[in-house]
Amino acid sequence: MAQPSIPTVTVEQFYLDNAEALQLKLVAGGAGLAQRIHEGSVNRPGLALAGFFDYFAFRRVQVIGGAEWRFLKSLGEAEGLRRVEQMLGRKIPCLAFSRNLNPWTAIEAACDRAQVPLFKTKMVTMKFINAATIALENEFAPQISEQGSMVDILGVGVLIRGESGVGKSESVLALLERGYSLVSDDVTRIRLVSGRELMGTSSETTRYHMEIRGLGIINVPAIFGVASVRSEKRVDLVITLKEWNQVAEVDRVGLEQQTYTILGIALPHITIPIRPGRDLARIIEVATLDQKLKSLGHNAAREFNERLIQRMRNPSAPRL
Amino acid sequence: MTIFRQTPESGGAQVATKEVTVINKLGIHARPAALFVKVASKFDSSIIVEREGEQINGKSIMGLMMLAAGAGSQLKLIAEGRDAEDAVAELEKLFQRKFDEE
Numbered sequence: 001m002a003q004p005s006i007p008t009v010t011v012e013q014f015y016l017d018n019a020e021a022l023q024l025k026l027v028a029g030g031a032g033l034a035q036r037i038h039e040g041s042v043n044r045p046g047l048a049l050a051g052f053f054d055y056f057a058f059r060r061v062q063v064i065g066g067a068e069w070r071f072l073k074s075l076g077e078a079e080g081l082r083r084v085e086q087m088l089g090r091k092i093p094c095l096a097f098s099r100n101l102n103p104w105t106a107i108e109a110a111c112d113r114a115q116v117p118l119f120k121t122k123m124v125t126m127k128f129i130n131a132a133t134i135a136l137e138n139e140f141a142p143q144i145s146e147q148g149s150m151v152d153i154l155g156v157g158v159l160i161r162g163e164s165g166v167g168k169s170e171s172v173l174a175l176l177e178r179g180y181s182l183v184s185d186d187v188t189r190i191r192l193v194s195g196r197e198l199m200g201t202s203s204e205t206t207r208y209h210m211e212i213r214g215l216g217i218i219n220v221p222a223i224f225g226v227a228s229v230r231s232e233k234r235v236d237l238v239i240t241l242k243e244w245n246q247v248a249e250v251d252r253v254g255l256e257q258q259t260y261t262i263l264g265i266a267l268p269h270i271t272i273p274i275r276p277g278r279d280l281a282r283i284i285e286v287a288t289l290d291q292k293l294k295s296l297g298h299n300a301a302r303e304f305n306e307r308l309i310q311r312m313r314n315p316s317a318p319r320l
Numbered sequence: 321m322t323i324f325r326q327t328p329e330s331g332g333a334q335v336a337t338k339e340v341t342v343i344n345k346l347g348i349h350a351r352p353a354a355l356f357v358k359v360a361s362k363f364d365s366s367i368i369v370e371r372e373g374e375q376i377n378g379k380s381i382m383g384l385m386m387l388a389a390g391a392g393s394q395l396k397l398i399a400e401g402r403d404a405e406d407a408v409a410e411l412e413k414l415f416q417r418k419f420d421e422e
Binding site for chain 2: 252253301305308312313
């Protein structure tokens with residue numbers, strides 16, 4: 001298993017991914033797009049503009065809103081520009097003006113000189129900060145690649161693991177035929193969102209395609225229709241397919257809930273022994289439905305067992 | 321009650337039987353049943369468990385649970401096959417060990 005990685009985020013990537021959602025427009029400093037954003041957060045540099053640099057979150061995206069702008073204007077253009085240049089000198093990743101504020105051309109020129117990208121957005125400052133924080137959190141979410149295909153079965157995101165050639169793709173294909181949707185084939189990118197949810201997706205290059213032994217690469221939506229794919233889905237359940245003789249001990253009654261941990265999050269985990277002739281897709285489907293039942297608070301195995309024990313204690317009770 | 325019975329394995333077939341008592345408090349519920357089947361499945365012999373004239377296949381979890389053998393119930397283990405003696409002896413130990421439950 002690969003080590004989790006905190007991705008490197010450049011200003012360019014942040015801009016390309018979020019230009020639309022954050023209504024960002026690049027105004028100046030394009031030469032600095034390759035700069036890294038070191039901290040996935042937003043800062044309002046009011047104190048820095050006032051000349052206080054002892055504690056300045058210079059690694060974050062800097063946002064100038066109404067308050068900061070009014071303050072700069074109150075200083076007059078010459079002094080205001082000097083303060084901005086002072087801040088640009090601290091290696092900030094980029095600067096964004098919200099509320100459609102128009103920075104002086106001198107500021108644009110200063111950003112060009114310092115190679116600090118300068119953005120403008122129509123959004124109001126608070127809204128922009130909220131949206132940008134979420135966007136940055138997504139960009140900075142820890143990620144990992146898991147060997148496994150992912151399918152959305154009736155709203156349950158199922159990661160199907162197993163060694164190459166164990167029959168993952170065939171199972172997935174059978175699940176697609178039943179009308180469920182593919183998230184990723186063979187390798188699933190998993191991202192930890194807000195520290196508590198795991199999002200599964202495919203790498204952009206292989207998205208919506210599958211490799212089937214004997215067939216080669218197939219285009220899933222072209223064959224099964226657009227409903228057969230989705231770009232991302234929360235991971236709710238992990239199923240591991242294993243050769244029959246490699247499964248040391250199979251939980252035959254399902255009383256114990258196994259877990260599989262990805263990026264620190266423990267997910268329900270089921271190991272399914274495979275054997276020729278076993279309808280894996282059907283078993284995966286039922287396992288998923290049973291998991292859904294569990295998430296609604298019904299544990300069939302446990303309830304059954306409690307009734308059985310009750311009956312053994314009191315044999316005159318009605319039959320099971 | 322219908323009897324589920326496996327055909328005896330061919331070649332040197334032996335039959336072994338043993339009376340056992342369920343002494344663990346909760347009886348043969350899911351966990352002990354699974355453990356019993358796990359041990360029983362290691363043997364080639366067919367294994368039958370009988371309670372009050374009702375016989376079930378000792379390699380079936382659902383069958384064992386159907387017996388609803390609570391604490392104190394008497395069961396008869398019947399094994400047929402070349403390793404019947406060993407099977408019965410090992411399964412009996414499970415009962416004595418209270419299925420590692422207590």
